[in-house]
Amino acid sequence: MSLLNLNPQTVKQLKRFRSIKRGYWSAVLLAILLALALVAELLVNNRALMVSYDGEWYFPTYARLLPGTTFGLDYDYETNYRELRNKFEAAGEGNWVWMPIVPYNAYENDLTSDRYPPYPPSFEAEHYLGTDSTGRDIVARLVYGFRIAMGFSVLLLIFNYVAGIIVGCAMGYFGGAFDLLFQRVIEIWSNIPFLYVIMIVASVVVPSFLTLVVVMALLGWTQLTWNMRTSTYKEKSREYVSAARALGAGNVRIVGSHILPNTIAVIVTFIPFSIASGVTALTALDYLGFGLPPPTPSWGELLSQGTNQLQAPWIVSSVVVAMVVVLLMVTYVGEAIREAFDPKQFTYYE
Amino acid sequence: MTSYFVRRFLLILPTFIGVTILVFTLTRLVPGGPIERMLNEAALAGSEGGAVVSSGFDGRGGSVLSDEQIAQLERYYGFDKPVIISYFEWLGKIFTLDLGTSTRYTEPVWETIKSRLPISIFYGVATLILTYGVCIPLGIVKAIKHKTVFDNVSSALVFFGYAIPSYVVGIACLTLFAANLEWFPLAGFVSDDFDDLTTMGKALDILDHAVLPLIAYLAGSFAVTTLLMKNSLMDNLAADYVRTAIAKGMAFKRAVFAHACRNSLIPLATSFGNTITLVITGSFLIEKIFNIDGFGLLGFESLVERDYPVVMGILVISSLLFLVGNILSDICVAFVDPRVKFGSGGSNQ
Secondary structure, three states, X not given: OOXXXXXXXXXXXXXXXXXOHHHHHHHHHHHHHHHHHHOHHHHEOOOOOEEEEOXXXXXXXXXXXXXXXXXXXXXXXXXXXXXXXXXXXXXXXXXXXXXXXXXXXXXXXXXXXXXXXXXXXXXXXXXXXOEOOOOOEHHHHHHHHHHHHHHHHHHHHHHHHHHHHHHHHHHHHHOHHHHHHHHHHHHHHOOOOHHHHHHHHHHHOOOOHHHHHHHHHHHHOHHHHHHHHHHHHHHHOOHHHHHHHHOOOOHHHHHHHHHHHHOHHHHHHHHHHHHHHHHHHHHHHHHXXXXXXXXXXXXXXXXXXXXXXXXXXXXXXXXXXXXXXXXXXXXXXXXXXXXXXXXXXXXXXX | OHHHHHHHHHHHHHHHHHHHXXXXXXXXXXXXXXXXXXXXXXXXXXXXXXXXXXOOOOOOOOOOOOHHHHHHHHHHHOOOOOHHHHHHHHHHHHHOOOOOEOOOOOOEHHHHHHHHHHHXXXXXXXXXXXXXXXXXXXXXXHHHOOOOHHHHHHHHHHHHHXXXXXXXXXXXXXXXXXXXXXXXXXXXXXXXXXXXXXXXXHHHHHHHHHHHHHHHHHHHHHXXXXXXXXXXXHHHHOOHHHHHHHHOOOOHHHHHHHHHXXXXXXXXXXXXXXXXXXXXXXXXXXXXXXXXXXXXXXXXHHHHHOOHHHHHHHHHHHHHHHHHHHHHHHHHHHHHOOOOOOOOOHHHO
16 A cells, blocks of 8 residues: 555656656666566576477476486486477477577587587577587576676675665764764775775685675675765754654654655665676676686676687677676666756756 | 874774784685695696796795695794784784785795886876876866767767776777777787887887777776766856856856866865775776786786785785875865865764
């Protein structure tokens, strides 16, 4: 119910956001891309979407592993659906295999060709953007890498926001010794050479997905904290806070249900930029080899392969285009949100 | 004001200790530290036919090390003591400007770092000059020609630079202009035949190698600086004092350059101090991409090779530069803008 009862201010901001076409359509497109990435198994996978064999239907995508013997093949390991498709087509007995658009997953090395990888883009082999230097399909690596990078950034965002909002609000609201203490901590913290320290940590403990998120969150929570502190500090001196206190509201209630909604502009404006910086940082770390452990599909790892294999320009160009498109869209959304929440900032005078 | 800056300078020390103790402890917790790496190398050399590679560490190396020798090595690099003690020993050495000895090159860390500094400084200074040399005029023109074709086209470019990280720009440039079109050399700071070239040839050679990395460096700072300049100039142009100047009959050009421009430079000063850290921190990825033998690449290689004395040495220098750079920024702001008062009620901002 509360979702339908948006207050007029929020409605106005939403309208303003929608009126900024570039940002609005970027947001729509990004949402579609994210939704598609969530069901990437249906689009980019070496498992068939559907197999019709001897009158029975199989849906292998999210199912258990189906051994080759299921379909009358002579092996016990997982069915190679691409070969199965060709076999069925050649046999012409009415059996068929329906493969995803890109019939490869991000981990398998396609070494069927008689040359050495990387293979250039080819529609015939269904490597629409070619393969990397170990014969893995680039589209698959890009799509799953996108999903991982986005998941990483969102998780990082949540960590940073939880820390930033709690500490920032407390600093601004309580002030005094607590505020002073954390001011010093943040000052020390923000003086750490960020990327270098993450690399040192990553060279010490081979990072898993979660440790990398935690390490980056440990180093990255200060920015939002500082902004939250400032805006809480401003809001605290407004009359409505005194009024709430006069009515007997406790600290948690004042901060949670009165001050926080009024700092929503800060909170929301930061989201796209945090996502962009999360993706950028993760890709940089992966590029340098201090990110997620191989063979995790990642844009940074593809970039590093591409720069080592300059005779295979399709590797670099696909990643660069993908990064440019995604980051531009995220930034468009960010600009639009910022403008929707704070139209004054970009008003120009004659 | 003076007391504020004195306090800021004094605060460098605890911050510095905080940063270094954190990293130092980390490097000590590692499996596969420098001793193990040396042992591996020695074992490898032994199995490859006995060629002694590890003559470096005081002649103690050989194909196989005895326990006693390992203990000796650990003592030599201070690995035999608890972390906190060896940290303070290390810190004591830092205060006497001794950064220790590289485990990889077996020469003093400072020598290793010093040999890379000229290259990094070259790129740092060139980027600095180019950034301000391009961004300030561009910002001015964009502000004056606001909402014209020129402004819109350059805005698209600026936005692009804003959204795309500089290493991606670097990689794209490298692939397109160096690998495919072969307009520029692929990597390095100079060519292999550098020593045989004439002075003019040497300068051209450096320039030839510098074009692409500089584009990548510029892409990083270009957008923010240009927009900052444009927006602050536009704010100033709308201010009453400029309107008054024009109403009095002053030429528009003079009003812009003599009055508005000077005040618009103030926001740029806030980031000026940090540009000195660009020499170190900004160069990591780009030096790796273009294989430039500078400070950043040294840091990267030391990390890969677990050469922790060098890693710590670089951390010392970069964090000190960072800290000093922040203060320098504040000094710059106070210098160009007499209205700014630090230290009085500053904690409320």
